[in-house]
Amino acid sequence: MRIGELAKLSNCDVETVRFYEREGLLDRPAREANGYRQYSDEHLTQLNFIRHCRSLGIGLTEVRILRRFQSTPDLACDEINQLIDKQIARIHEQTESLRQLERQLHALRDTCHANQKTGECGIMRTLEQAAEGEGCACHPEEKTR
Amino acid sequence: MRIGELAKLSNCDVETVRFYEREGLLDRPAREANGYRQYSDEHLTQLNFIRHCRSLGIGLTEVRILRRFQSTPDLACDEINQLIDKQIARIHEQTESLRQLERQLHALRDTCHANQKTGECGIMRTLEQAAEGEGCACHPEEKTR
DNA sequence: TTAACTGCCTGTAGCTGCTACAGGGTCAAG
DNA sequence: CTTGACCCTGTAGCAGCTACAGGCAGTTAA
Structure with a gap:
């Protein structure tokens, strides 16, 4: 899906999605031939995770930490x-x-x-x-x- | 008095005083020959007013409005x-x-x-x-x- | 055909209320 | 003559976005 759809599905702004990418919170998506971002369901899950944390007042720094924990389930x-x-x-x-x-x-x-x-x-x-x-x-x- | 004393008396940072001046919240003080700011008791009262409003969570925009009301007591x-x-x-x-x-x-x-x-x-x-x-x-x- | 429209792109500036430099001058004491 | 405590201006940074400017891509309507 493209950025507009992703943003709508996770109920946030397109600019915010790009912002999270720049901040390294959201994985870089593949690109279409025309340069448009191409997102997967995995991206949607990541974005929902971030938005959910944010809705709990958790700061971006802390979200980054939690995201890192996700990739090391044995810690x-x-x-x-x-x-x-x-x-x-x-x-x-x-x-x-x-x-x-x-x-x-x-x-x-x-x-x-x-x-x-x-x-x-x-x-x-x-x-x-x-x-x-x-x-x-x-x-x-x-x-x- | 100079900026350091003023800041100490109203319990705020020197940089914050200069910031309020730039923002037009605090009247511009006279200057000494060397360029140092020279404050009066009136300035101290103004600054205390601002700080007190801030301690009540009142935003700078609103403080500006209140300051304007001060000069028109008949409204x-x-x-x-x-x-x-x-x-x-x-x-x-x-x-x-x-x-x-x-x-x-x-x-x-x-x-x-x-x-x-x-x-x-x-x-x-x-x-x-x-x-x-x-x-x-x-x-x-x-x-x- | 062309214009309008929507959606996407990058990059940068703005918001609040300070705070923190960099890089420099002033002045008194040791 | 150097140290130290002040003061000066100007600019950049913080959080977490939001809002452009300026431009390309792709579809549709007159």
């Missing part, structure tokens, strides 16, 4: 487990810091509900006070430090 | 509230998708605990099956579609 899978564990830890950290962000933004939002002039807007004032080092609603824990 | 603050609301929505979405990711990764992790060969590793097999379109532990909802 211990210890490293794979570690890789996934690291990924879980990373995502967990991100979730936590986003949760905190959400709380902070809500606190900031609560300082202004009425439609006022910018000069009296609670949000704007809070942000400006914070800039002056006076402490703010959104980062309350820093007050007590 | 209605409606837009500011909307801007923060949009920010909250964005962060909330991100949190949700990360939470889902975390669940998926845990499901994947649960497919292999023992130290085995890569060829038998549950994680690797799960990923490979998914690539073949057989459904996977990490994206269970897609099975039933």
Whole structure:
């Protein structure tokens, strides 16, 4: 199949497929006489593998590592487990810091509900006070430090 | 004060300060005879404002907008509230998708605990099956579609 | 016949928010 | 006179794509 079909089947962009090839994640396909890329089912499987990993937030570097493991099925899978564990830890950290962000933004939002002039807007004032080092609603824990 | 002191006071990198200036977020400072940047307290406040917004995940484009609002205190603050609301929505979405990711990764992790060969590793097999379109532990909802 | 259209090609630049050089000047202390 | 801590400009790099520009290939419609 050609690149357009492959891309559609694995639900990604044509440019992305070429990008993965350039990055050495996807095997180079054969070429037709006119230079068009000619893909096999094996390529489709590879691409699906990459996209699936990506959908799990696994970075291209890690995907490259996993692809290398695929070709050596006799190695211990210890490293794979570690890789996934690291990924879980990373995502967990991100979730936590986003949760905190959400709380902070809500606190900031609560300082202004009425439609006022910018000069009296609670949000704007809070942000400006914070800039002056006076402490703010959104980062309350820093007050007590 | 010079750039190094300013950067230290607002707890960011010297290069970042210059970057904000290039981006038009921070007012251009006066220069000493030798070309060194000469900052005032006003600059420090501006920089703190930017950093505080950034710590709330507010993008540079939005910070630019907020900075413009600062200079027109008589405008209605409606837009500011909307801007923060949009920010909250964005962060909330991100949190949700990360939470889902975390669940998926845990499901994947649960497919292999023992130290085995890569060829038998549950994680690797799960990923490979998914690539073949057989459904996977990490994206269970897609099975039933 | 020719024009339009779709799909493919290569190569390069852009996005965000910095960060990290290279290659150079300034100034005080030892 | 050299070392070291600053400062300067300008450019390239990071991730993971995305979006052109400029051009060829192959099919179809007027």
